[in-house]
Amino acid sequence: MDFAFTEEQQDIFAAVDELCEEFFAPRAEEVDEAGAWPQENADMMAQSDLMGVPVPEEYGGMGMGFLEWAIIGEKLSSACTTSGAIFGAHMLCVYPLMFFATEEQKQKYLIPLAKGEHVGAFGLTEPNAGSDAGNVQTRAELKGDEYILNGSKVFITNAGEAQTYVVIGNVAPETGTRGLTAFIVEKGFPGFEFGKNEKKMAYGSLPNRELIFNDCRVPVENVLYKPRGGFRVAMQTLDVGRIGMAIGAVGLAANALQKAVAYSQARVQFDRPICEFQMVQKMLADMTVDLEAGRWLTYNAAWRKDQGLNFEKEAAMAKLYTSEMCGRVTDHAVQIHGGYGYTREYGVERLFREAKLFEIVEGTSEIQRLVIANKLLKEIRKK
Amino acid sequence: MNIIVCIKQVPDTTEVRIDPSTGTLVREGVPSIINPFDENAIEAALQLVEAHGGCVTILTMGPPQAEQALRDALAMGADRAVLICDRAFAGSDTLATSYTLAQAIRSLGDFDLILCGKQAFDGDTAQVGPGLAEQLGLPQVTYAINIEVDGKKVRVKRLLDDRFEVVETRLPALLTVVKQINDPRHAGLRGVMKARKAEIPVLTAGDIEADITRCGLNGSPTNVVRVFSPQRHGQGEKLEGEPDEVARQLFEKLHTAQIV
Numbered sequence: 001m002d003f004a005f006t007e008e009q010q011d012i013f014a015a016v017d018e019l020c021e022e023f024f025a026p027r028a029e030e031v032d033e034a035g036a037w038p039q040e041n042a043d044m045m046a047q048s049d050l051m052g053v054p055v056p057e058e059y060g061g062m063g064m065g066f067l068e069w070a071i072i073g074e075k076l077s078s079a080c081t082t083s084g085a086i087f088g089a090h091m092l093c094v095y096p097l098m099f100f101a102t103e104e105q106k107q108k109y110l111i112p113l114a115k116g117e118h119v120g121a122f123g124l125t126e127p128n129a130g131s132d133a134g135n136v137q138t139r140a141e142l143k144g145d146e147y148i149l150n151g152s153k154v155f156i157t158n159a160g161e162a163q164t165y166v167v168i169g170n171v172a173p174e175t176g177t178r179g180l181t182a183f184i185v186e187k188g189f190p191g192f193e194f195g196k197n198e199k200k201m202a203y204g205s206l207p208n209r210e211l212i213f214n215d216c217r218v219p220v221e222n223v224l225y226k227p228r229g230g231f232r233v234a235m236q237t238l239d240v241g242r243i244g245m246a247i248g249a250v251g252l253a254a255n256a257l258q259k260a261v262a263y264s265q266a267r268v269q270f271d272r273p274i275c276e277f278q279m280v281q282k283m284l285a286d287m288t289v290d291l292e293a294g295r296w297l298t299y300n301a302a303w304r305k306d307q308g309l310n311f312e313k314e315a316a317m318a319k320l321y322t323s324e325m326c327g328r329v330t331d332h333a334v335q336i337h338g339g340y341g342y343t344r345e346y347g348v349e350r351l352f353r354e355a356k357l358f359e360i361v362e363g364t365s366e367i368q369r370l371v372i373a374n375k376l377l378k379e380i381r382k383k
Numbered sequence: 384m385n386i387i388v389c390i391k392q393v394p395d396t397t398e399v400r401i402d403p404s405t406g407t408l409v410r411e412g413v414p415s416i417i418n419p420f421d422e423n424a425i426e427a428a429l430q431l432v433e434a435h436g437g438c439v440t441i442l443t444m445g446p447p448q449a450e451q452a453l454r455d456a457l458a459m460g461a462d463r464a465v466l467i468c469d470r471a472f473a474g475s476d477t478l479a480t481s482y483t484l485a486q487a488i489r490s491l492g493d494f495d496l497i498l499c500g501k502q503a504f505d506g507d508t509a510q511v512g513p514g515l516a517e518q519l520g521l522p523q524v525t526y527a528i529n530i531e532v533d534g535k536k537v538r539v540k541r542l543l544d545d546r547f548e549v550v551e552t553r554l555p556a557l558l559t560v561v562k563q564i565n566d567p568r569h570a571g572l573r574g575v576m577k578a579r580k581a582e583i584p585v586l587t588a589g590d591i592e593a594d595i596t597r598c599g600l601n602g603s604p605t606n607v608v609r610v611f612s613p614q615r616h617g618q619g620e621k622l623e624g625e626p627d628e629v630a631r632q633l634f635e636k637l638h639t640a641q642i643v
Contacts, residue, residue, distance in 0.1 A: 008579060015458070015575045023569065049572035062572050 009068060016072050019048055020079035028080040029347060035204040037161050041083045046116025050076070051090060055098055059106055060114035065306035066240070070247045070298060077251025078258075081354050082206050084251055086119070088244035089157035093120025093166050096182065096237045100225040109164050109184055121162035122241075123153035123185075123211050124234050131367050133234060134177035138213060140169035142227075145220050147171075147183065149213035152195070155361075159209035160194045163187050166237070167211065168230045180230030184222040191216030202353035239312045241362045242319035243305065246298040249322035249358040250291065256326075256333035256351045257287045263337050263346065274336070283332040290329055294322035313375035320368035323358030330355040384437040384495040384532065384554075386428040388461070389484055389515065390421035392445050392452035393505045401610045417452045420500025422459075422567040423560045427530060428498050429460050430565065435532055438462045440491065444472055444483055450583055457578035458570035465491065469587040474600035477506075481514030483598055486591040488519060496537065497557040501526055509559070516557035524550050525559045 005013070023044055031038045045051055053069040055061020062068075069091070077084025090113070097110040097120075112118040129135040138151030149169050159165075165185040172179030185192055195210025225233050261284060264275035274280050301314035330352040334341035341348045359365045394413040402409050417425070428439045441456040443449050444467040453464035467487045475483060488497070497516075502509035509525075516523035528547070529540035532554070541548040542561045570578070588595060596602060620636075622629045637643045 008576075011575055011579060012572055015570050015572065019569050044569070047571055048569060049574075053572070062576070 024079035051116035052114025055114035060111040067302040070302040073247040074251040077248045078255045092122030118163040121158040123167040138169040149216040153211040177231040182224035182230040182233040242315040246318035246322040249326035253326045253329040260333040260336045294325040316371040326355040391418045392449045424498040426567040454578040458574040471588040476603035476605035477510035479602035485518035501559045512559040522552040522556045
């Protein structure tokens with residue numbers, strides 16, 4: 001077992017560190033306060049070749065693994081959580097195209113996404129299909145050489161800003177998950193509109209909009225994988241998406257820990273920096289262990305994916321653990337900052353609010369536990 | 384157009400430490416970077432080549448580890464990089480450095496423009512750029528804040544203490560740039576990967592047909608007697624008010640100090 005990174009990986013990560021330190025981190029507060037899509041950040045991610053890390057080079061990507069993608073995402077999220085979320089949501093569109101798209105679809109859609117010329121988004125969740133993802137009611141009816149989509153999706157990250165959407169519709173809602181079908185939908189397709197941008201507990205600059213399909217016409221060649229193949233597309237996308245959520249949580253928690261350490265060294269009470277007090281040290285120690293455990297669960301899931309091993313259980317474990325870890329670590333970070341942590345001055349109250357997201361999106365913690373238990377029981381039954 | 388950018392690898396710190404026994408910079412334990420003004424020169428070269436076509440060559444004289452600075456420049460998008468490296472070059476002052484760079488540039492073939500940062504972050508002499516222009520017999524324009532190339536001419540806006548100055552000269556020429564000229568780009572992943580794989584040729588004293596007596600310590604008439612941080616003497620004083628009144632106050636102070 002080798003935990004070391006290659007020289008090539010180290011060079012890549014050093015370049016991303018520099019980019020985060022010089023560009024993304026200094027503007028993170030400003031980006032969050034602006035309440036508007038951070039176009040300059042999206043442009044910088046594109047220019048720096050971050051939008052297609054695991055995509056093969058012939059499709060405009062860097063030809064690296066999901067482990068590299070995960071670690072780059074962690075660094076981005078640590079510097080600017082909003083940018084990390086854009087990066088993660090983009091992959092939910094890129095990944096199904098990498099895995100399921102035809103050659104023509106890859107040429108048309110994957111290449112500009114991997115190069116960062118386009119931003120991607122993924123639409124599965126509906127008002128009545130959250131955890132119960134099989135209950136998708138967005139209707140897709142075949143008419144001639146087009147599918148007509150009717151229905152709506154909610155909370156879609158990057159919506160409105162993205163050019164390319166992978167959308168899960170249903171060609172036969174009465175058959176449940178067996179009717180699910182994935183479509184590639186372009187911004188600007190007739191009958192495709194965006195609803196209001198949700199006001200959230202945090203991430204004021206990250207778009208989460210409704211996708212509205214009103215007799216939206218999608219050519220048959222834009223079916224991704226195959227008609228009635230949408231459940232598989234959605235589930236496999238979510239498996240990778242869970243790694244994406246885990247890296248976001250790890251990055252955010254790493255930022256919170258760093259802030260907590262710095263503050264505890266600078267803040268003097270009873271004539272000593274508070275990091276010298278054992279109750280503060282206990283929190284710092286717990287945060288460090290918690291973060292590191294989550295980080296390696298996540299790297300392990302990404303590494304298994306790159307090795308072609310089963311990684312679904314590991315991805316769910318990473319998502320579950322890191323999202324709850326992120327809650328604990330940011331809670332301690334605010335506590336260590338005391339009254340100043342509750343103010344907006346030190347930025348940890350923002351991290352505290354942002355952390356909650358991870359326990360909810362891309363499968364709640366409850367759903368992750370179901371997935372993990374399911375996989376575990378299946379593995380044991382096999383033996 | 385073919386542009387040569389001369390860069391220097393410098394310690395990454397604004398608090399340069401000096402070894403009091405030798406009077407030289409302490410480099411141990413300090414990470415190295417491209418001299419920040421040289422990054423502006425690289426960015427300016429990349430922008431000119433993006434606009435006019437051509438090739439950007441990065442040149443540095445230094446120890447073998449200066450190769451990293453060249454790879455960082457390649458990662459930004461430069462086309463090729465050359466390291467000038469030989470024990471004979473050790474201990475070069477600005478005269479020997481400009482001679483050695485000039486010999487290397489002669490060995491590289493045709494070029495249209497040489498760009499340098501206005502000065503190095505560590506030595507702060509600002510002599511190598513102008514010295515190199517003299518060695519090569521090129522027109523030189525220092526402190527460039529804007530560069531416009533038009534055929535065989537270049538129009539340069541210079542940033543001076545109290546004014547701008549616009550100068551036009553023929554190509555080839557040597558320009559030194561100030562940091563206000565641009566915002567150097569960050570290396571993307573593609574650039575980093577390309578730079579990792581790049582072959583970086585090394586030129587020795589023999590390769591550039593250098594006269595050894597003009598290189599390194601032998602070719603360096605500069606003798607650093609002592610290097611020290613200056614003592615701060617008293618605070619400055621600001622006189623405010625009507626010009627006549629301020630002039631009178633100034634005269635009185637100078638008179639009291641027996642300067643006038």
